[in-house]
Amino acid sequence: MEPMPGRVRADPMVIVGGGVAGGNAAAALREEGFGGRIVLVSKEPGVPFGRPPLSKTYLRSEEELQGWYVRPAAWYPENSVEVLTGSRVQGVDAAAHTVALDSGQEVRYQKLLLATGGKNRRLEVPGADLAGIHSLRTVAECDAIKAEVEANRHAVVVGMGFIGCEVAASLAQLGVRVTALVSGDAPLDKVLGADVGGVVAGFHRANGVELLTRERAAAFAGTDRVTAVVTATGTRIACDFAVVGVGIAVDVPPVVGDSVALSNGILADEFCRTSAADVYAAGDVANQLHPLFGRVRVEHFNNAEKQGAAAGRSMLGSDAPYDYVHTFWSDQYEHKIEYVGHAVTWDEFVVRGSIADGRLIGFYLQDGIVRAAVGVDRGGDPEADSGGEMAAAARLVAQRARSTRGVLADERTDLWSLTRDK
Template sequence: MADAGIVIVGAGQAGAAAATKLRQMKVDAPITVIGAEPDPPYERPPLSKDYLSGERSFDRLLIRPETFWANQDVAFKLGAPVTAVDAEAKTVTLEGGETVPYDTLIWATGGSPRKLACQGGDLPGVHTVRSRIDADRMKTELPTVKRAIVIGGGYIGLEAAAVLRKHGREVVLLEAAPRLLSRVAGEALSSFFAEEHARQGVDLRIETTADCIVGDAKAEGVHLADGSGIEGQMVVVGIGIIPDVAPLADAGAEVSNGVHVDAECRTNLPDVFAIGDCALHPNGFAGGEMIRLESVQNANDQAATVAKILAGRGGAYEAFPWFWSDQYDLKLQTAGLNLGYDEEVLRGDPDSRQFSVGYFREGRILAVDCVNDPQTYVAGRKLITDRVSPDLEKFADPNVPLKELLG
């Protein structure tokens, strides 16, 4: 019987990285990548940034040219969502009924955009920004849009708002929480981005909830919970993702907010790993808590962890977490995880548009958010990995080089 090899479900960042790392580590088993979308692996972060703005074409989003995959003997089945996993028979079933056997399964499906549960949430003109198809639909509609309504004040919503303003569209942004970025950043960074978006002409509505989307054949606006309404020709929804793990759950995998994996990215199903946005994993930079990380870094590093295991080199996932966001002429770089912080310290002046925020717990630095401040980002990473408890007054003083705080 032929070797079924390694099947990777998910043709995004994590799946592509897994296939690449396996070949780099001389794993010669057959590799098949199964993707729900029709496109080969491409970068998703630029979708809400320079792809939507038209500054990058799709071919420049491809993680690897298609010839690379052929040269590496990596097979693809695209436009083929997986509907079921049989952990005992070691097969996955595709939409349409085809069954694909595996010796090892790597689940790298990421997640689907969380949709509005209200009336009208599925009308044409209501968009998420998760796939090339999503972004292309928005680009097609933009010429007829005077005002766009963005629902969600996280990074996806803010990046979309910035691009829409760049296109000259009026933008109203709705955030249900008391401040922007409330799940991921402290008050200093939230306030800065709120002021920046307002300065750029975005109409921010904080602690505001959409009751329903108004329109017959197409979205024509949003009716708010307070009884008022906003007219608009496009609605962009950025309220998070739902991990795509239902087939694994049905097969008996432990699932809550993602599929549970151990330090080696193994699920509780035999020979089944999970990586990337869908993997709920123990993370040393979160105090060992089980978390999901929606980032390119996490996708790449978990892929490398699994590749090492399958190449016989072993090793647990211990990668350093980092993130970024581009809005207008601002580049935000984040190092570490600020979970459980009890103090935030501002370094520099936000009015200068170059500053950082440090997050501390019991004096030890956990994370830094750096706006147009790459030097603090680089030094901050070192402070975090060395588990330093720096003098907070010196940290706050931009005239004190952070390398002096390393001890």
């Protein structure tokens, strides 16, 4: 790649955020041949790692986290990447090209990546500060939930998005009795639709989780510790502990000097550039102008990994737009959900396989165009199984393929035959 244009070349590349996006940006900078200083600032302890095991294998004490490190801990000193852990950027001056750390130190940058992710939303209800009420994003928060786990204790999981579903599944697998509050009619129905939501509900019920639909937490009761959750309809559920999974809010440090435009996250273009010169954004915090999907901000591991690396390459002057066809997965019990594409709304949902059997690929169509697909225990991992049905679905999404219910639902149709490069 071209040598760095612009700012004083001796100034470092600075990455704010030591998650998957920040870690992959640092790796891409080095691995694409950038020889200058790289400084990665992270509020958390430890090196960048992936969070997926925190609601699954690590929570169930089946796996340590090393396998999820973006790069082994020794890679950073070996590659002269300066990792400032437990350190918070409290402000950015985008005109002066400096970041201010909570230690009082000021760090100049030639290019800056904001990969600051999100922080858990809190429930603003009475009793929300009681001990025994948990949320989950960090290792420390996961360890606190692990410390509550004991067979036959009773947990209430508030919110059945992906984190709530996975935590409910893991707790049930550990012998904890789980009651879950679902704001809609079924877990995940807003993201995946009513049909797949119903399948997911079946998985949880089959494993003994009690689902209370159209319910929200209105208050937590207890003196020192939570002893019950009171729902909006007045039901009181006695519990030993609670886990709240009601989404995240993006975490953006204050920026002065040159404004960084915000709207549902940090607005970034196809090259991960923000509105401020030399400032980039990637991962959960970035609302990117995607060549295929338009404006999109997602909260998925695969995006954080690939967009972080793409931002690193853009910081080095790459002119390749970031056009990854989004994918994500969720593991609940023995079940695997895979998703490709991006569809917030759709006018047709086509099932290939069987809702009743809980094994299917579902296609989300808008005006006859395949915008996204979900695989439930079927279709393979589109990242790992390049010949599988979900990989074919990803190709259909990338090609904005048109299709029909009759063709997609017909098991005799080879999905690859519908792609342009069969």
